[in-house]
Amino acid sequence: MQQQQEKDFTRRLDAGLWLKLAGYLKPYRRLLLLSAAALVVSALCDTIFPLLTREAIDRFVSAGQTAGLAGFAARYAATILVQVASIFANCWLSGRAECGINRHIRLLGFRRLSELPFSYYDQTPVGYIIARMTSDTARLGETVAWGLNDLIWSGSYVIITAVAMLLLDVRLALIVLSVMPVIAVAAVWFQKRILAGYRVVRKTNSRITGAFNEGIMGAKTTKTLQRERANCAEFSELTHTMRTASVRAAVLSALFMPIVSTLGSVAAALVLWKGGHDVFHLPGLLSIGTLAAFVQYSTGIFEPISNIARIFADMQASQAAAERVVGMLETEPEISDTPEVVARYGDSFEPRRENWPALRGDVEFDGVSFHYSTGEEVLHDFSLKVEAGQTVALVGETGSGKSTIVNLVCRFYEPTEGRILIDGVDYRERSILWLQSHLGYVLQQPHLFSGTIRENIRFGRLDATDEEIERAARMVGAESFILGLEHGYDTQVGEGGGLLSTGQKQLISFARALVANPSIFILDEATSSVDTETEQRLQSAIAAALKGRTSFIIAHRLSTIRSADVILVIRDGRIIERGSHRELLRQRGYYYQLYVNQFREEQVRASWEQARA
């Protein structure tokens, strides 16, 4: 299996990527724009407040009079209200944009996931996909909605304040502004290093999680080998590394803000020095109120500047998430119906069942060659004719590639050369959904969905009546245990069917397949041992399910293999022997070896039960 490389960092900001992402966010542009407008208003208010303080000092306190105080208070109150309203609007709109974007990307992603071929799933662990659909999208929504917010607020605050200062007093304004580039450089320098520092921390942290994982999962073995102390010593080294890395990153962060604020104080001190001199020596040119406003501006303007550096660092950190999400959204489905087929039979979301022909169940491999995208050819010019109602058993060691034939029959993959004919017609001339709606599919690890037993069986055919569901359950011999449960068919099965035993899940998945009334049955037999009674039930369920249907079975049970019409023996992904049970045994080839080592072990285990009966 090809492992997906998880990158959590890219060196530089990739504008193209963010633009591409912006393309996906079209429906949210208006929301984001409105929210940004609200922010600019809020930043404007933030700049107005020091001006109001200035007015209070110059017009009332210094002048020693109260005329116009009521109007002043009213203006102050009005500014407050405008700012409160704009903050509300901004928070609300950005919040809505954030969750809207989340949902939007998730829906797009899920839609894409429903179209992606199995090669994608075979190469990508489910955990990674889930991370992409949950934490990565959440991170993106957050970055786009709130990162943008911070950026706009900081940017507009800096600009508006700069303008206000320039209008009040150009010389003092220039003094303040001259310190700005220094702070910007310092901020960028620090943020880069802080980001790198936390990256090391995150990596060490995932190693710690791994160590706990191993320490807990391997605890029993550790006990028998008496390795507790050695494990602790190794872990101790790791936690120590973690501490050093964390402290290093934290110290860097702790250094950053004081430096920015001290640089800010340089500006404030310069303003006070120059301004204080002017107030005294050039009365009329600079009022005390103006000086006070400048001191406020000069201390307030630097945090937004360092903020901007932080936002870019955040964006850089989120860029990996953006890359992964965009990468997923842009993965091309390799297997899809041609436009002509879709026009005739519909797609997976809007099928046109009225045009679907019936499916009888003849399956023919006609000169099929196949290789997985990453590997060498595993099928070469393979031909096999299976008549409706016949059984094909696929036999081989675990991991030998028995599922390849099944994948091709189900059209989870398509032949790289040659054709697969269903009822004499190349299946690419019919829709994927047409074929897959006629399949009955039972996995080795039976997979149920949370919900009731009834809902799970109905998954096979959504319009099945309760009666049909119960009939299917009866046919596979599941009814007795279902009725024994407190809520019968309406019993919740839990996440992944976790509340039922493996044998029970098997039976339900048989019923689910039966209710679909499939023409072709795909069965991956269980290897896990179940008790004798369930085993017998399963056997009769299989017999009931397969009756009169074409079936492909990844076989582990001798009885199944013996009764198959054709056995395909698979090793290292290739079909190396084919024939009936007897024929193959007589060849004394690979099948014989498998039979001796694998299938007989099953019987040896069973012999203990048998001897007691």
Next chain:
Amino acid sequence: MQDSPLFRRGGSLRLFGRFYEFMRGSLRKYVGGVLAVIVTVAVSFLAPLLLAGAVDASTDALQGQTGAPVNLPAFLAGWFDARGGAGYLAENVWMVAALLLALSAVGGLFQYLRGRWSAEASEEIAERLRMRLYAHLQQMSYAYHAKAETGDLIQRCTLDVETIRRFLANQLVEIFRTLAMVALALTLMARIHLGLTLISLLLVPVMFIMALWFFHWVRRLFTEADEADGKLSAMLQESLTGVRVVRAFGRQKYESDRFAARAGDVHDKSARLSVVFALYWSGSNLLSTAQTGLTLLFGILFALRGEISTGDVMVFVSYISMLIWPIRELGQILSDMGKSAVSLARLYEILDAPAEQDTPGASDAPLWADIAFDHVGFAYAGSHPVLRDVSFTVHAGATVAILGATGSGKTTMMNLLQRLYDPTSGQIRIGGRDITTISKSCLRARVGYVLQEPFLYSRTIRDNIAITRPDAPQSQIDAAARTTASDGFIAEFERGYDTLVGERGVTLSGGQKQRIAIARTLLRANDILILDDSLSAVDTETDKAIREALRAQRASGGRAPTTFIISHRITTLADADWILVVEDGRIAQQGTHADLIAEDGLYRRVYRIQAALEDELSRETA
């Protein structure tokens, strides 16, 4: 969980009290951090006073009162007044500017120290906590781990530790910052003007209570949103792992609709949160700006009545704006403390579970000796008996086959030999000594036990084999690999012995894992050797090869370990020195193959069925 004593009233205080054991070693840094915060606060409160002094001096000087006393803290005022008061200060504002800059530098230094010390302290504490958890989990009994929910344990050891670390690193010190600010602001402002102080602090308690209440209340909404998130992940997990089923039944649209419903639920819950947050932020902004406005307005009035100066008004306005943020934050911190308490309680649940203890007085003993089970019975706590009245004796160095159906109690019997569990009744004696008087460390060092489902560590194959004896020379590692017929598949890996096993390396098959596990056990010296169904996943020939190699080792080495082999296959174990047939937790039959085959019993019946399988095979291939 909520019923556990840790969650009772007052429980969290006691918990934080207990937590002192982890904080003890870092207390000095913590106190340093808190003091540094107080210095930072004091310095930041001095700055507005200096500014006010400069402004007032300029005002006075402009009005011609150059000799007026300066409005500065006493320790500075004297100095300036001696040199001519307001006039001198107004002429030399640069002094104040320089002082401000110096103050800011000092403040910055202490802010840095606060960051550094509290980071060091909290990381040290987190390290101690992680180490204790890890060590404790290593010392927990086999029974604990057999029952433990691994996912939950891992989550506690990582996420809960992180919650606590974050609280220690940031929030704890912030509480002191806020307290210091409030105390200092109150004192300084009251000295200037009591009435304006009261007016300035009018809305502060409201803000605090609002924040406290809000964060407490919003937690419920957060929980709901988190639950919706969790359901979305669970649905995704289910749908993606079941992707074959979904496709095979053509249910893409159905699943897509289900997903849309879940994503919609997450959307609605977080959208509701964002409205609530918008209300809170704008509401608290209303309060804080209103408070500033109020202070300004009344400041003007008091200034006009001559009760305070222009500079004083500025001081009040700056103090109020400095106070508002920490007050809001405090509400959040206090409501977050609940989260840390829950995390702490979850960690103490692990730490309070008793670790495995050796029996007092237990000592080492020679283990290459006769082993006797004397009416041994065993039951897991609160469950029905797994072993009943098990009695047998085997001689040192013998090979014993333990046969029986799945679940008959074979594994439990062997667990007792390493004292992973102790018998609930009866006695096991090794060389005549009760096993419970023999130390566990001695047993585990000398009893080689290969589990049915062995765990390999995520390191190289070589390190996995040498894990029992890190100093073993390569020649012995090779020999162990050869004995277990592992050398073949190891050589097939590109990196041979240096191949990484596990998540970041190759995935080994069940049989390969078992062979490595046998190899690592054989590498060390054992007095007793237990192979728990270890040969079932290897084919018959390898099985035979491994047992022959063991026998050869025995023949040459002289003192061979007493060996127990658990299996289902009679035909391959017929040559054992002693055979135990286990049925429903009892010894159904015991003896040599010849004895048992002569008896009418389970053994003979199974033997015949298994032998018939052999015959059938030869017939089918004939």
